[in-house]
Amino acid sequence: MELLDKLKMLPHTPGVYRFIDKDGTIIYVGKAKDLKNRVSQYFQTDRGKNRKTLLMVSHIADIVHTVVDTEEDALLLENNLIKKFQPKYNILLKDGKSYPWIAITNEPFPRVMMTRNFKRDGSRYFGPYSSSAHARNLLELVNRLYRLRNCHLALTPESVAAGKHKVCLNYHINRCSAPCEGHISADEYLEQIAAVTEILKGNSRSLIRSFEKRMKDLASELRFEEAQACKEKMELLESHYSRSLIVNAGNINLDVCSIICEANEAFGNFLRITNGCVTQSISMEIKVRIDEDMTSILESFLSCIYEKLRQYEQKTGFQELIVPFLPEYELSIPGLRLSLPSKGDRSALMELSRKNAAALKFEKLKHQQISNPQEHTARVLENLRKDLMMEELPQHIECFDNSNIQGSNPVASCVVFKDAVPSKKDYRHFNIKTVIGANDFASMKEVVNRRYSRMIAEGESLPQLIVIDGGKGQVGAAVEALEELGIYNDVKLIGLAKRLEEIIVPGDPYPLFLDKNSTSLKVIMHIRDEAHRFGITHHRNRRSKAQIKSELDNIPGVGKTSRDKLATRYGTISNIKKRPYREIVNTIGKRSANALFDYFGLDKGD
Numbered sequence: 266m267e268l269l270d271k272l273k274m275l276p277h278t279p280g281v282y283r284f285i286d287k288d289g290t291i292i293y294v295g296k297a298k299d300l301k302n303r304v305s306q307y308f309q310t311d312r313g314k315n316r317k318t319l320l321m322v323s324h325i326a327d328i329v330h331t332v333v334d335t336e337e338d339a340l341l342l343e344n345n346l347i348k349k350f351q352p353k354y355n356i357l358l359k360d361g362k363s364y365p366w367i368a369i370t371n372e373p374f375p376r377v378m379m380t381r382n383f384k385r386d387g388s389r390y391f392g393p394y395s396s397s398a399h400a401r402n403l404l405e406l407v408n409r410l411y412r413l414r415n416c417h418l419a420l421t422p423e424s425v426a427a428g429k430h431k432v433c434l435n436y437h438i439n440r441c442s443a444p445c446e447g448h449i450s451a452d453e454y455l456e457q458i459a460a461v462t463e464i465l466k467g468n469s470r471s472l473i474r475s476f477e478k479r480m481k482d483l484a485s486e487l488r489f490e491e492a493q494a495c496k497e498k499m500e501l502l503e504s505h506y507s508r509s510l511i512v513n514a515g516n517i518n519l520d521v522c523s524i525i526c527e528a529n530e531a532f533g534n535f536l537r538i539t540n541g542c543v544t545q546s547i548s549m550e551i552k553v554r555i556d557e558d559m560t561s562i563l564e565s566f567l568s569c570i571y572e573k574l575r576q577y578e579q580k581t582g583f584q585e586l587i588v589p590f591l592p593e594y595e596l597s598i599p600g601l602r603l604s605l606p607s608k609g610d611r612s613a614l615m616e617l618s619r620k621n622a623a624a625l626k627f628e629k630l631k632h633q634q635i636s637n638p639q640e641h642t643a644r645v646l647e648n649l650r651k652d653l654m655m656e657e658l659p660q661h662i663e664c665f666d667n668s669n670i671q672g673s674n675p676v677a678s679c680v681v682f683k684d685a686v687p688s689k690k691d692y693r694h695f696n697i698k699t700v701i702g703a704n705d706f707a708s709m710k711e712v713v714n715r716r717y718s719r720m721i722a723e724g725e726s727l728p729q730l731i732v733i734d735g736g737k738g739q740v741g742a743a744v745e746a747l748e749e750l751g752i753y754n755d756v757k758l759i760g761l762a763k764r765l766e767e768i769i770v771p772g773d774p775y776p777l778f779l780d781k782n783s784t785s786l787k788v789i790m791h792i793r794d795e796a797h798r799f800g801i802t803h804h805r806n807r808r809s810k811a812q813i814k815s816e817l818d819n820i821p822g823v824g825k826t827s828r829d830k831l832a833t834r835y836g837t838i839s840n841i842k843k844r845p846y847r848e849i850v851n852t853i854g855k856r857s858a859n860a861l862f863d864y865f866g867l868d869k870g871d
Contacts, residue, residue: 267327268308268325268326268327268328269308271327271328272301272304272305272308272328275300275301275304275305275328275330276300276301276332277299277300277301277302278299278300278332279296279297279298279299279300279332279333279334279335279336279338279339280296280297280300280330280331280332280333280339281294281295281296281297281330281331281333281339281342281343281346282294282295282296282297282300282303282304282328282329282330282331283328283329283330283346283352284321284324284325284327284328284352284354285325285326285327285328285329286324286325286326287324287326290353291346291350291352292321292324292325292352292353292354293321293352293353293354293355294343294346294347294350294352294355295343296336296339296340296342296343296597297339298336298339298597300330300332304328304330307322307325308322315555317354317554317555318555321353321354321555336597339597340564340568340597340598341568341572343568344565344568344569344572352554353554354554354555355554356551356552356553356554356557356561356562356565357551357552357554365379365380365381365400366379366380366381366390366391366400367379367380367390367391367400367403367404367465368380368388368389368390368391369388369389369391369458369461369462369465370388371386371387371388371389372420373420373421373422373451374414374420374444374451374454375455375458376413376414376415376416377404377407377413377458377461378404378415379400379401379404389462391465391466403464403465406464406501406502407461407464407465408440409498409501410460410461410464410498410501410502411457411460411461412439412440412441412442412457413441413442413454413457413458413461414435414441414442414443414444414445415435415441416433416435416441416445418430418445420444420445422451425444425445425446425447426447428446430445430446431445431446432445432446432448433445436448442454442457460472464502466539472502473499473502476495476496476498476499476502477495477499479495480492480495480496480499483495517538517610518538518539518585519538519585519586519587519611519614520535520536520537520538520585520586520587521535521536521537521538521586521587521614521615521617521618522534522535522536522563522566522567522570522586522587522588522589522618523589523615523618523619523621523622524551524559524562524563524566524589524622525619525622525623525626525780525782526553526559526562526780527626527630527648527783527784529552529553529554530550530551530552530553530629531550531551531553531562531566532548532549532550532551532622532623532625532626532629533548533549533551533562533566533622534546534547534548534549534618534619534621534622534625535547535548535549535566535567535570535618536614536617536618536621538614545574546621547570547573548621548622548624548625549566549569549570549625550625550629551565551566558593559590559592559593560592560593560594560596563588563589563590563592563596564592564596564597564598567586567596567598568597568598571598585601585602585604586601586602586603586604587604587605587606587611587614587615587618588603588604588605589605589615589619590605591603591605623782626782630644630784642684642685642686644784645685645784645785645788646658646659646660646684646685648783648784648785649685649730649784649785649788649789652779652783652785653730653757653759653768653777653785655729655730655757657729658729659728659729659730659757660683660684660729661681661682661683661726661727661728661729661730662681662682662683662685662728662729662730662731662732662788662792663679663680663681663682663716663728663730663731663732664679664680664682664731664732664733664734664792664793664795664796665677665678665679665709665712665713665716665731665732665733665734665743665796666678666734666735666793666796666797666799666800667705667708667709667712667734667735667739667800668797668800668801675696675697675700675708676694676695676696676697676800677694677695677697677708677709677711677712677800678692678693678694678695678796678797678799678800679692679693679694679695679712679716679796680692680792680795680796680799681728682788682791682792682795685788687792687795692799693716694799694800695711695712695715695716697711697712698711699711705735705738705739705742706738706739706741706742707742709733709735709739709742709743709746710742710743710745710746711746713731713742713743713746713747714746714749714750717746717747717750717752718750721750721752727752727755727756728756729756729757730756730757730758730759731743731747731756731757731758731759732759732760732761732789732792732793732796733758733759733760733761733769734760734761734763734793734796734797735760735761735762736760736762736769737760737769739760740758740759740760740769740771741771743758743760744758744771758771759771759777759789761789761790761793762776765778766778766779766781766786766790768789816838817831817832817861819864820860820861820864821860821864822856822857822859822860822861823853823857823860823861824857827853827854827857830852830853831852831853834852841861842865842867845870846858846862846867846868846869846870847870849861849862
């Protein structure tokens with residue numbers, strides 16, 4: 266009753282709510298446009314709620330809320346509280362690493378340097394950069410264009426005027442303009458810093474035009490050496506600009522984000538494009554504690570990104586944000602115009618962001634596979650169970666494939682995967698016995714029936730998942746076989762059609778399409794390809810032996826046993842003809858060897 270009373274007292278205003286368990290621990294933090302309506306939804310009918318949400322609600326002992334003025338304030342407060350308390354059922358965002366930044370120090374003669382630590386000392390920070398190599402390349406460009414100091418001297422106009430400092434080696438190798446001895450005025454030095462700031466902002470084009478104009482002016486004054494120096498700087502900038510250009514040289518300014526989901530984890534990437542160049546790239550792993558919709562995951566990711574940019578005194582964002590899907594409801598981030606591109610430059614940017622998110626996912630999964638293979642296997646099987654809506658983990662999977670050429674030598678293969686890896690000792694071949702001609706459906710029914718009738722008779726455990734290489738016809742034949750054996754409801758059966766890699770589910774008129782990058786589809790495709798390879802190999806060997814035997818049948822004096830020995834050992838007629846007489850005698854006996862050599866007119870050599 267206490268909770269119900271609190272629900273009645275909640276206001277119809279924007280705010281943030283916290284669910285607290287009996288131990289006083291915050292287990293969930295959420296935001297709402299209307300606190301009363303949103304929180305009340307958790308305590309209404311259970312219909313439509315997943316198990317994790319129901320479990321969370323069962324642990325709620327108290328509710329605390331905070332009223333704010335706007336939805337944006339609610340979003341920011343929610344993000345801060347999640348980071349502070351790390352609630353059990355909230356989405357968690359992980360950077361995975363500390364990103365490098367380039368800082369212009371707050372000094373009379375500023376330095377430009379790379380750092381991973383932000384200090385609120387008045388310095389200006391640019392980034393974050395996707396890698397330290399990118400940041401170092403930018404610093405190298407700056408150092409080649411401008412002769413800035415990198416020493417730690419406490420330079421002030423007074424100390425320089427008093428002659429307290431001496432030039433260092435960098436001045437003598439033309440890497441520093443020596444402000445320490447007054448070789449450059451403070452105003453001239455700050456002009457260089459302003460130009461560096463434009464480069465770090467991504468405004469390379471204006472500087473290129475400035476250098477070009479300066480070069481032409483100097484050339485008209487016959488100051489060719491200075492004009493050549495301007496030309497070299499202009500070419501350096503153009504070279505950098507061309508390497509970092511994403512779409513074209515157009516004036517494109519926007520933000521891009523992408524999300525890739527994998528079971529209870531998601532991987533996000535954010536790109537900022539300034540004048541056609543990527544000036545920022547941030548990738549994050551997102552832990553989803555309860556089943557959140559994609560809009561909630563996207564909103565949590567973006568709120569964390571924009572908070573990070575505000576923390577480093579960056580611009581909140583450009584007006585346009587390219588997203589991988591249009592949200593189901595309006596995001597609580599004002600000032601953004603969302604767009605979903607279908608083609609052109611913006612679509613290329615979306616694909617670039619998706620590749621960055623996929624790269625983070627690959628690194629995470631690869632690291633997990635190496636460091637903890639058991640956990641990786643469990644993760645793969647859980648993803649497969651969830652994607653195929655199974656009740657049990659598919660620890661034992663079997664796949665069937667038919668092979669024949671115009672009905673000749675029809676065979677089938679069954680490959681077995683245990684814990685998502687091949688178990689080759691359990692592979693089986695089947696020679697089709699009851700079907701005449703090319704009838705894939707009847708052949709599939711026969712081999713499935715033979716496989717599982719024998720397993721039932723021998724008391725072996727059935728697989729949790731059966732995969733059929735084929736479409737609805739082959740799947741239907743397999744269903745008939747399982748129903749006749751009375752085990753159709755004991756296993757999960759699917760088909761995998763080759764054309765679009767769609768999943769065929771018995772009884773469902775529409776195929777199931779899994780994400781092309783998902784581990785689930787990769788496991789299913791792997792076992793399908795392995796079944797195809799295994800079946801084709803057996804079919805090829807059987808066909809070769811049949812061809813050999815058919816020609817050997819015409820030789821008087823060579824019996825069935827001899828023909829089998831020759832086919833098994835040599836494989837082809839040409840191989841038999843290359844072998845010496847004594848070897849053939851040792852294989853099939855002297856009488857049959859004489860008949861063989863006489864038939865082909867071969868030299869016995871003795």
